[in-house]
Amino acid sequence: MSPPHLSDPVxxxxxxxxxxxxxxxDWRRDPQIAFDAWLAKQHFRRSSAQVYQAQWGLFLExxxxxxKTLVTVDTQSIADFVAGLDxxxxxxxxxxxxxxxxxxxxxxxxxxxxxxxxxxxxxxxxAWRNARENEPTGFLHHAERAALIAxxxxxxxxxxxxxxxxxxxxxxxxxxxxxxxxxxxxAAALAVSCAVPGSPWLTIDxxxxxxxxxxxxxxxxxxxxxxxxxxxxxxxxxxxxIFPASPSGRPMHKAxxxxxxxxxxxxxxxxxSRTSRASPQTLRNTFAADLxxxxxxxxxxxxxxxxxxxxxxxxxxRAWQTWTKQQNPDAILEPDPAAPLLPxxxxxxxxxxxxxxxxx
Numbered sequence: 001m002s003p004p005h006l007s008d009p010v011x012x013x014x015x016x017x018x019x020x021x022x023x024x025x026d027w028r029r030d031p032q033i034a035f036d037a038w039l040a041k042q043h044f045r046r047s048s049a050q051v052y053q054a055q056w057g058l059f060l061e062x063x064x065x066x067x068k069t070l071v072t073v074d075t076q077s078i079a080d081f082v083a084g085l086d087x088x089x090x091x092x093x094x095x096x097x098x099x100x101x102x103x104x105x106x107x108x109x110x111x112x113x114x115x116x117x118x119x120x121x122x123x124x125x126x127a128w129r130n131a132r133e134n135e136p137t138g139f140l141h142h143a144e145r146a147a148l149i150a151x152x153x154x155x156x157x158x159x160x161x162x163x164x165x166x167x168x169x170x171x172x173x174x175x176x177x178x179x180x181x182x183x184x185x186x187a188a189a190l191a192v193s194c195a196v197p198g199s200p201w202l203t204i205d206x207x208x209x210x211x212x213x214x215x216x217x218x219x220x221x222x223x224x225x226x227x228x229x230x231x232x233x234x235x236x237x238x239x240x241x242i243f244p245a246s247p248s249g250r251p252m253h254k255a256x257x258x259x260x261x262x263x264x265x266x267x268x269x270x271x272x273s274r275t276s277r278a279s280p281q282t283l284r285n286t287f288a289a290d291l292x293x294x295x296x297x298x299x300x301x302x303x304x305x306x307x308x309x310x311x312x313x314x315x316x317x318r319a320w321q322t323w324t325k326q327q328n329p330d331a332i333l334e335p336d337p338a339a340p341l342l343p344x345x346x347x348x349x350x351x352x353x354x355x356x357x358x359x360x
Contacts, residue, residue, distance in 0.1 A: 172228030177283035179221025
C-alpha cells in the first residue's frame with residue numbers, strides 16, 4: 001500500500017480542543033465521521049487536513065478488512081498495520097502518533113488504562129522500525145547545474161506554436177525552481193503581477209498573507225522568466241497565472257511539473273549520471289546551495305525560501321556542508337556565466353553586507 005506522505009507533523013491539540021471530543025458512541029458508530037467532525041473545528045491548513053483524513057481513513061479500512069474496531073484493536077494489529085506501510089520510518093512514526101492519540105481518548109472514555117499503540121512506540125526493536133530513513137538532502141553538482149542552465153538557453157527548433165509556448169513555460173518553471181527556490185505549489189499559484197519587468201525580485205503571495213515573501217531570482221532565471229512572459233503575451237493565454245496548464249489559463253498540476261523537470265533534466269544530459277531523481281525539491285535545494293556557496297547568510301537564504309523558522313535554514317545549511325564534504329574536491333567548478341562576480345565562497349555561510357546597502 002502507498003499512502004500519502006505526511007509533510008507536516010500531526011499537531012498536538014491544545015486543552016480547549018481535546019483530540020476527538022466526540023462521545024464514545026459516536027466513535028463506535030462511525031469513527032470516520034467523528035474524526036471529520038473534530039477536524040472541521042480545527043484550523044489546519046487544507047493540505048494538512050487532507051493528509052490526516054487520508055491517514056485515518058487508511059487505518060480504518062485496514063481494521064475493517066480484519067473485522068476489528070477501535071475498541072477491539074490490539075498491539076499486534078497496530079504493529080502489523082504500521083509495518084505494512086510502504087513509506088519511510090519518519091512517516092511511520094507520524095502514523096503511529098496519530099493512532100496513539102486516538103486510542104488515548106478511546107481508552108480514557110472506557111476507563112481503560114492501556115493503549116496498545118503506546119507499547120509499539122516504546123518498543124525499540126519493533127518490526128515497523130525496519131524502514132529507510134529519509135534520503136539525504138540532494139543537490140545538483142556544479143557541472144549538472146551549469147549543463148541544465150545551458151540547456152534552458154538553447155534555441156527552440158522544429159516546434160509548433162503550441163509546443164513552443166509550452167516549452168518556454170517549462171523552461172521558465174525549471175528556472176524559478178533552480179534560480180528562485182520556489183515550491184511546486186507556489187509556482188502553480190504564481191500570478192503575472194508577482195513579477196516586475198526588469199526586476200530580479202519575485203513576490204510569492206500565498207493564501208495566508210502572513211506568509212507573503214520575496215525571493216531574488218538568479219540572473220539566468222530572471223532572463224528566462226522574462227522571455228517566457230513575453231512569449232505568454234504573444235500566445236494570448238487566458239487568466240493571470242504565470243504558468244498555466246493550457247490556453248484557457250487553468251493551473252498546472254504537480255504531476256505535470258514533475259514531468260517537465262524530468263524531461264528537461266533528460267534533455268540537458270544529466271539524468272543518466274545521477275543516482276537519484278532531480279526533483280523540484282532538488283532544484284530548490286540547489287538554489288540555496290548556490291547562495292550558501294556565495295557567502296549569503298543562512299538566515300537570509302531561509303527568508304527567500306519561505307522558511308518560518310530559522311532552524312530549517314540552518315538544517316539545510318548543515319546538509320549542504322555535509323554534501324559538499326562528500327564531493328570530489330578536485331572537481332572543476334563551472335560558475336553561472338550570466339551571474340555577476342561574487343565574493344569568495346566561505347564555508348561558514350556568512351557574508352557581511354555593507355551597512356545601509358540597498359536592494360537592487
